[in-house]
Structure formats: structure tokens, C-alpha cells
Amino acid sequence: MTTPKVAIIGAGLAGLTAAHRLLSRPSPPEVIVIDKGRRAGGRLCTRTIDLPDGRRPRFDLGPPVLYARPPGDRTRADARAAALDEELPGPALFTRRVVGRVGADGEAVGDWEVTGLTATDGMRELAFRLIARHGDRVTFCDHTVAEELERTEDGWRVHTRSLRDGLETVFGVNALILTAPVPQSLELLERNKLTLPDELRYALREVRYARCVALYGLFAPATGLQPGGAWIGDGPLEWVLDNFLRNVSPVPGAVTALARPEWSADHWEKSDEQLTELLMPRVRAWVGDPLDPAHVWLHRWKWARPLNPVRMPCAVLRDLGAVIAGDGFCGAFPDPVDAAVASGGVAADRIGGLLTELARRDTRYTVGRPRSLTLEVAVTSPQEALAAAANGANRLELSVGLEVGGLTPSLGAFRSARTFTREAVPIYVLIRPRAGGFAYSETDFDVMLDDAKAFLDEGAAGIVFAALTADGRIHRGHCNELVRLARGKAVFHRAFDFLPNPLAALDELIELGFERVLTSGGATTAETGTTHLAALVQHAGWQIEVLPAGRVRPENVADLVRATRCDQVHAGPRRPVEDRGLAARPLLARAMGATTELDPDVVARLRAELDGVCESLS
Incomplete structure (x- = not known):
């Protein structure tokens, strides 16, 4: 060489x-x-x-x-x-x-x-x-x-x-x-x-x-x-x-x-x-x-x-x-x-x-376009994990409580999801012990450590989490401990979008050893945050992956990839499900949260769009 x-x-x-x-x-x-x-x-x-x-x-x-x-x-x-x-x-x-x-x-x-x-x-x-x-x-x-x-x-x-x-x-x-x-x-x-x-x-x-x-x-x-x-x-x-x-x-x-x-x-x-x-x-x-x-x-x-x-x-x-x-x-x-x-x-x-x-690529050190684009799909159950994998997902993020931004799933759900997918698709697990902000007490953090260790011991490909200080900065102590526990297979989630200086924050995550950051570019959706995402993808360089997220859909994913130059996206397309057991008392049912499930057809269309745009870029 x-x-x-x-x-x-x-x-x-x-x-x-x-x-x-x-x-x-x-x-x-x-x-x-x-x-x-x-x-x-x-x-x-x-x-x-x-x-x-x-x-x-x-x-x-x-x-x-x-x-x-x-x-x-x-x-x-x-x-x-x-x-x-x-x-x-x-x-x-x-x-x-x-x-x-x-x-x-x-x-x-x-x-x-x-x-x-x-x-x-x-x-x-x-x-x-x-x-x-x-x-x-x-x-x-x-x-x-x-x-x-x-x-x-x-x-x-x-x-x-x-x-x-x-x-x-x-x-x-x-x-x-x-x-x-x-x-x-x-x-x-x-x-x-x-x-x-x-x-x-x-x-x-x-x-x-x-x-x-x-x-x-x-x-x-x-x-x-x-x-x-x-x-x-x-x-x-x-x-x-x-x-x-x-x-x-x-x-x-x-x-x-x-x-x-x-x-x-x-x-x-x-x-x-x-x-x-x-x-x-x-x-x-x-x-x-x-x-x-x-x-x-x-x-x-x-x-x-x-x-x-x-x-x-x-x-x-x-x-x-x-x-x-x-x-x-x-x-x-x-x-x-x-x-x-x-x-x-x-x-x-x-x-x-x-x-x-x-x-790792070739002897000429050529900066080339990716041969494939990774599709990560958010799932909440073993059945959804199987459907996402069957329709083209390359990686899964398992959580529950998506209506509040996602919470830590049960260990049983993870075990079943691994069985359903036959371990063919890596599963990252969200570690978030409660809804609300991301400044955790020491008790909260002890729970996060225990959960993370349990999932990693069971074979999780990695963990997804974030920890901030009370004044809204990256909590380096908490993050460092969890990244070390995961041996670098750690993703900083969309708490990143609450940080005031994203480019400087990205450098902090690189220093801490995160593998990836999940972000919409500080906007409500990836589409509206495209300009910021493009800057983040470039600044991330070759030491951390940027994973655009936030209402990524088949109709916008090609433009998103071309504009940001990203090589992966995160999506969680869902559709409402009628639960007849709750229909008798609609007001009480509303307090239970909306019932939704993964839409596998949208996952398949996302896969097709990504394959098409990758071919055109190469």
C-alpha cells in the first residue's frame, strides 16, 4: 500500500x-x-x-x-x-x-x-x-x-x-x-x-x-x-x-x-x-x-x-x-x-x-460515495422488528413510548426481537428511564447503567442515550461512563438538538468516543433542518456518524441524502391502529395514548428510494 x-x-x-x-x-x-x-x-x-x-x-x-x-x-x-x-x-x-x-x-x-x-x-x-x-x-x-x-x-x-x-x-x-x-x-x-x-x-x-x-x-x-x-x-x-x-x-x-x-x-x-x-x-x-x-x-x-x-x-x-x-x-x-x-x-x-x-477501502485513499445507504428504523415490539427487517431495514432502534420521544424497553421485548430477526439485523436499545428533560439525578443514572449493562450483556449491538447537565451542556461524566460501558457502540440521541452550539458539541462527542449522533439538525424535522444537517455531516468527518432523523419519508429522503451528503437515515413511520377494547370509552381511552404500529409499506418504499438515490450518486 x-x-x-x-x-x-x-x-x-x-x-x-x-x-x-x-x-x-x-x-x-x-x-x-x-x-x-x-x-x-x-x-x-x-x-x-x-x-x-x-x-x-x-x-x-x-x-x-x-x-x-x-x-x-x-x-x-x-x-x-x-x-x-x-x-x-x-x-x-x-x-x-x-x-x-x-x-x-x-x-x-x-x-x-x-x-x-x-x-x-x-x-x-x-x-x-x-x-x-x-x-x-x-x-x-x-x-x-x-x-x-x-x-x-x-x-x-x-x-x-x-x-x-x-x-x-x-x-x-x-x-x-x-x-x-x-x-x-x-x-x-x-x-x-x-x-x-x-x-x-x-x-x-x-x-x-x-x-x-x-x-x-x-x-x-x-x-x-x-x-x-x-x-x-x-x-x-x-x-x-x-x-x-x-x-x-x-x-x-x-x-x-x-x-x-x-x-x-x-x-x-x-x-x-x-x-x-x-x-x-x-x-x-x-x-x-x-x-x-x-x-x-x-x-x-x-x-x-x-x-x-x-x-x-x-x-x-x-x-x-x-x-x-x-x-x-x-x-x-x-x-x-x-x-x-x-x-x-x-x-x-x-x-x-x-x-x-x-x-480500509483501497490503496489510493479515494474519497468515494458510499456503495449503500443505511436505513435505521425505530421499532417498539418484536413483531415490528421482524417487519422492519423484512422490508429493508439495516439497523433497528428498540424503544417504547414513542409518543413521549421514546423510553427504555423491557429486556423481554429485546430478547424476543433478537429471536424474531434471527440476529440478522443489529439492534440498538434506547436507554431513557423517564420522559422529560435529559438532566438525570444520580438515581436515574444508576438505573441507566443497570439497564445498559443488562442489554449489552444480552447481545445488544449498542445503546442510544444522552445526558445533559442542569444548564444544558453535555454531561461528560455520565456520557463517558456509558460510552466506556458500551465500548464505543453508543449513539447520542436527539437531546443533541437542544444544545446551543452543535458543531462544538459534535467535537465533544468525538472526544468522548460516541459512534453516532441522532439529530434533526436542531429543527422539528430533518427536512427543515437540512442546512444544519449538511454542516454537521461535513464537520463530523470520519470520526463520528451523523444520523438524520425527524419525519424522514419516501417523498423527501432522496432530497435529504443529496442535500446533506449523509450515508444513513433514521425513520419510524407509523400508522394508527383501532383498538376495539378501548372504543367504548373514548375519553378514558385518550389518556392511554394513541395506538400506533410500524408501517412496513413505508419502510419498503424508503428502502427503494435509498437504493435508487445511491445508484444515481455512484
């Missing part, structure tokens, strides 16, 4: 983390990293200047320190960048430094000093270490732009052009990871006429970035600056750094000044000369005059840091074999560097899941 290839566009911290994780797998793919910058690192930028006299001052131009906090802010930092460095050979890169904080008017003074991490020889050293760790196993194309993305049967053809000599190269790869700032990744996809699901596209278009102007040069050796620099609360400047004190520059007086995002945005259209003239008086107040006006430079960061990153760790495009990642994701992380490391790691996991899945 040939070795799969993955192209990563963007050599910032997210892209290099993704490359590191992929190359650390037991059977690593070939990895090509493409970046238009002159060096790796992205916004972890350290620039070295060759002066005529032979000196080589070095300047950090990106994040001045990692994990700095103003007084009183005790937000926890995961310090993932520092933990990543600990995985790599060589001495520790990061040193904790004291930061001089000049607060804004009215800022409360904390009872602890501000500190942050600086990197010996510059922040970009972490990027260099990540590349060096894997040597010639990674193909690194710096100062190179990806101009065209061409979709092929077995992946992509990435057309690149070197900005050094104009050399054009085409890389054939099986999967793609985009880690540039979100607007740049979207522009690249749209320029190549590659469409995203509407919901995902709208969410990513809302991601905004702060701008930053960096002034750097050689000044008289600074006095009064802390090794971690000065962090300024008001005015045009936000940071002033002496790179010599930080063990970044071998030349004294190598100073970096970073303008505040608001000031940078307001003055962005001004020329370099005008910006230098406006900033220089503020810089002089800290470090005096430049040693030589010719040795002062300016750099502009259009995408300095995300202002409103999305909460999900990455965006998966399942049909394209691609993932979008970067610091515009993982919005729960307080630091963009941690967000970048986390997003790159998850992107590698998702692409790793694709490669594992495709390796």
Missing part, C-alpha cells in the same frame, strides 16, 4: 503542530508544508537583520510574551506551547520573565506581579524545532504560495509558485489542512470555487482579527525595562521590548514596540514614514533615540490575533478530505497560541481519521 500524503498550507503554530502530530503517528503520512513567509512560524515571528558592520540584531515581532496576565486576571492558561516544546529535543526554550505593567486609568492593582514566557533566541525557535524534529520526513516549502487547489478522485493537486524564483510545482496529496488566518483560508477556497456548507461558511466569515503595527530598531540600551518588557495599558503603544534583555538578540539595544490594535486599525492606511513619525515620540520616551535612523524598520500584521474565534477546534470538509484550522478556532482558550496548538492537534487527529478510514 502506498504512503498517503497530506499538504498543510500555513507554517504557523497550528500548521506545524498538525505536521508534528501526523508525523508522530505509528504509520505517518508524507507531509508537505507550504507557507508564503520567508521562514516558518507565522506570527511567531523573529527577524534577524544583517548590518554592514557584521552585527546581527534579532527582534521578536509577534507575541511579545506568552501567557501574560494583567493584575487581578487569574484566567488559567494551558501553556500548550510550552508543553509542546517539552516534547522536542534540546534544552528548555521558554523562560518565565517579569513583565512591567503600566495599567490603564482605573485598573485595579493586583497583589501579584505579572509574568510571561519568553523564548531564547526568539519565539520562532519553537517553529524551527518542530521542523528539525522530523528532518527530511517533512517537505517544507517556504516563501511559496499555493495558487490553485484542484480536486481529484484521490485527493488534491496543489499548484504552488515560489516567490524566490517563480518556480511552479504541483503536489499530489490525499488530504489538505488549511491553517492560515480564517479569512485567507476562505478566500483560497472560494477562489478555487470550493464551497462550504452554508452554516459553516457563515460562522467562519464572522471571525475577525486585530491589526498591529510593529516598529523595531537599534536604540540606546534601554534602562528600566523588565526582561519581559513593558506592557502598557493606555496610549498608542501596547508593548515595548528589549530583545537583548530577553536573550533574543546578541546585540544590545534591539528594541521592538508594538502598537495597540485600535491605534493600528485607525492608522492602517498611513504610509510607513507617517506611522514611524507618529510612533517614534512614544518609543523615545521609553528607550531614547535610535542609534541610527536608518536602522529603524516597520512591520504590519494584518491578522495579528483573532478577536472572536469560533469555539470548535477546526472545521472539517468531509467530502473534500480537508480541514480548516488555526488560532481562529478553539475560542474557549484565552491565549491564541494555545488555541493554535490545540486546533492543529485536532486537525491532525481528524485527518488521521480520514487516512485510517480510506486505507
Whole structure:
């Protein structure tokens, strides 16, 4: 079998983390990293200047320190960048430094000093270490732009052009990871006429970035600056750094000044000369005059840091074999560097899941359409199980009380259903001890555990359940315990449609190890939730199955499959049954609930429609 290839566009911290994780797998793919910058690192930028006299001052131009906090802010930092460095050979890169904080008017003074991490020889050293760790196993194309993305049967053809000599190269790869700032990744996809699901596209278009102007040069050796620099609360400047004190520059007086995002945005259209003239008086107040006006430079960061990153760790495009990642994701992380490391790691996991899945199909790692579409049918009795199986159901979900959304069936009903179907069709059992919401007491949960164990011991193919916290989030403790009990054969049911952020929730279910999620896309029916379902199917990638549900019928199932690109559906078509034993007292009978049964004719028509649409897709 040939070795799969993955192209990563963007050599910032997210892209290099993704490359590191992929190359650390037991059977690593070939990895090509493409970046238009002159060096790796992205916004972890350290620039070295060759002066005529032979000196080589070095300047950090990106994040001045990692994990700095103003007084009183005790937000926890995961310090993932520092933990990543600990995985790599060589001495520790990061040193904790004291930061001089000049607060804004009215800022409360904390009872602890501000500190942050600086990197010996510059922040970009972490990027260099990540590349060096894997040597010639990674193909690194710096100062190179990806101009065209061409979709092929077995992946992509990435057309690149070197900005050094104009050399054009085409890389054939099986999967793609985009880690540039979100607007740049979207522009690249749209320029190549590659469409995203509407919901995902709208969410990513809302991601905004702060701008930053960096002034750097050689000044008289600074006095009064802390090794971690000065962090300024008001005015045009936000940071002033002496790179010599930080063990970044071998030349004294190598100073970096970073303008505040608001000031940078307001003055962005001004020329370099005008910006230098406006900033220089503020810089002089800290470090005096430049040693030589010719040795002062300016750099502009259009995408300095995300202002409103999305909460999900990455965006998966399942049909394209691609993932979008970067610091515009993982919005729960307080630091963009941690967000970048986390997003790159998850992107590698998702692409790793694709490669594992495709390796089972053929040696070309082709992303193809399914050869068949799975029909899951909800049943409430052994007779219904037999009828569903006989009319084309591939999988059954057994429950009772469908009028209240389904409840746990009896163990006897399950045993009989298995006997009736002769174990030819897998049966998943709903574990829901009561009607109502999905925040369960410990007593409720003990019942769920006992029921789940009993059904699994009796041979259930898996269990269907959900557990939420009182404030409407996924109850990770309860879910983790049941998923482990079911050895991953677990389905999160339509409680999913009550969660406020479905794409982020899907990532949680992947992390918890669920096999599948049953959902109508947050709508009352799958048909009305088609747009959301399409986004979920794509984002699920290859690590969890999305099972559309909610009044799936023969007349809408073909359109649903085509629109969402799903490979399975859930249906429970029912018809009313007259119960003559209750007819004498209709008012009393109404309290007993409507009497219905599975409609096997509709099941057969669903099977025929799915077979027809599958044939047309292939």
C-alpha cells in the first residue's frame, strides 16, 4: 500500500503542530508544508537583520510574551506551547520573565506581579524545532504560495509558485489542512470555487482579527525595562521590548514596540514614514533615540490575533478530505497560541481519521460515495422488528413510548426481537428511564447503567442515550461512563438538538468516543433542518456518524441524502391502529395514548428510494 500524503498550507503554530502530530503517528503520512513567509512560524515571528558592520540584531515581532496576565486576571492558561516544546529535543526554550505593567486609568492593582514566557533566541525557535524534529520526513516549502487547489478522485493537486524564483510545482496529496488566518483560508477556497456548507461558511466569515503595527530598531540600551518588557495599558503603544534583555538578540539595544490594535486599525492606511513619525515620540520616551535612523524598520500584521474565534477546534470538509484550522478556532482558550496548538492537534487527529478510514477501502485513499445507504428504523415490539427487517431495514432502534420521544424497553421485548430477526439485523436499545428533560439525578443514572449493562450483556449491538447537565451542556461524566460501558457502540440521541452550539458539541462527542449522533439538525424535522444537517455531516468527518432523523419519508429522503451528503437515515413511520377494547370509552381511552404500529409499506418504499438515490450518486 502506498504512503498517503497530506499538504498543510500555513507554517504557523497550528500548521506545524498538525505536521508534528501526523508525523508522530505509528504509520505517518508524507507531509508537505507550504507557507508564503520567508521562514516558518507565522506570527511567531523573529527577524534577524544583517548590518554592514557584521552585527546581527534579532527582534521578536509577534507575541511579545506568552501567557501574560494583567493584575487581578487569574484566567488559567494551558501553556500548550510550552508543553509542546517539552516534547522536542534540546534544552528548555521558554523562560518565565517579569513583565512591567503600566495599567490603564482605573485598573485595579493586583497583589501579584505579572509574568510571561519568553523564548531564547526568539519565539520562532519553537517553529524551527518542530521542523528539525522530523528532518527530511517533512517537505517544507517556504516563501511559496499555493495558487490553485484542484480536486481529484484521490485527493488534491496543489499548484504552488515560489516567490524566490517563480518556480511552479504541483503536489499530489490525499488530504489538505488549511491553517492560515480564517479569512485567507476562505478566500483560497472560494477562489478555487470550493464551497462550504452554508452554516459553516457563515460562522467562519464572522471571525475577525486585530491589526498591529510593529516598529523595531537599534536604540540606546534601554534602562528600566523588565526582561519581559513593558506592557502598557493606555496610549498608542501596547508593548515595548528589549530583545537583548530577553536573550533574543546578541546585540544590545534591539528594541521592538508594538502598537495597540485600535491605534493600528485607525492608522492602517498611513504610509510607513507617517506611522514611524507618529510612533517614534512614544518609543523615545521609553528607550531614547535610535542609534541610527536608518536602522529603524516597520512591520504590519494584518491578522495579528483573532478577536472572536469560533469555539470548535477546526472545521472539517468531509467530502473534500480537508480541514480548516488555526488560532481562529478553539475560542474557549484565552491565549491564541494555545488555541493554535490545540486546533492543529485536532486537525491532525481528524485527518488521521480520514487516512485510517480510506486505507480500509483501497490503496489510493479515494474519497468515494458510499456503495449503500443505511436505513435505521425505530421499532417498539418484536413483531415490528421482524417487519422492519423484512422490508429493508439495516439497523433497528428498540424503544417504547414513542409518543413521549421514546423510553427504555423491557429486556423481554429485546430478547424476543433478537429471536424474531434471527440476529440478522443489529439492534440498538434506547436507554431513557423517564420522559422529560435529559438532566438525570444520580438515581436515574444508576438505573441507566443497570439497564445498559443488562442489554449489552444480552447481545445488544449498542445503546442510544444522552445526558445533559442542569444548564444544558453535555454531561461528560455520565456520557463517558456509558460510552466506556458500551465500548464505543453508543449513539447520542436527539437531546443533541437542544444544545446551543452543535458543531462544538459534535467535537465533544468525538472526544468522548460516541459512534453516532441522532439529530434533526436542531429543527422539528430533518427536512427543515437540512442546512444544519449538511454542516454537521461535513464537520463530523470520519470520526463520528451523523444520523438524520425527524419525519424522514419516501417523498423527501432522496432530497435529504443529496442535500446533506449523509450515508444513513433514521425513520419510524407509523400508522394508527383501532383498538376495539378501548372504543367504548373514548375519553378514558385518550389518556392511554394513541395506538400506533410500524408501517412496513413505508419502510419498503424508503428502502427503494435509498437504493435508487445511491445508484444515481455512484
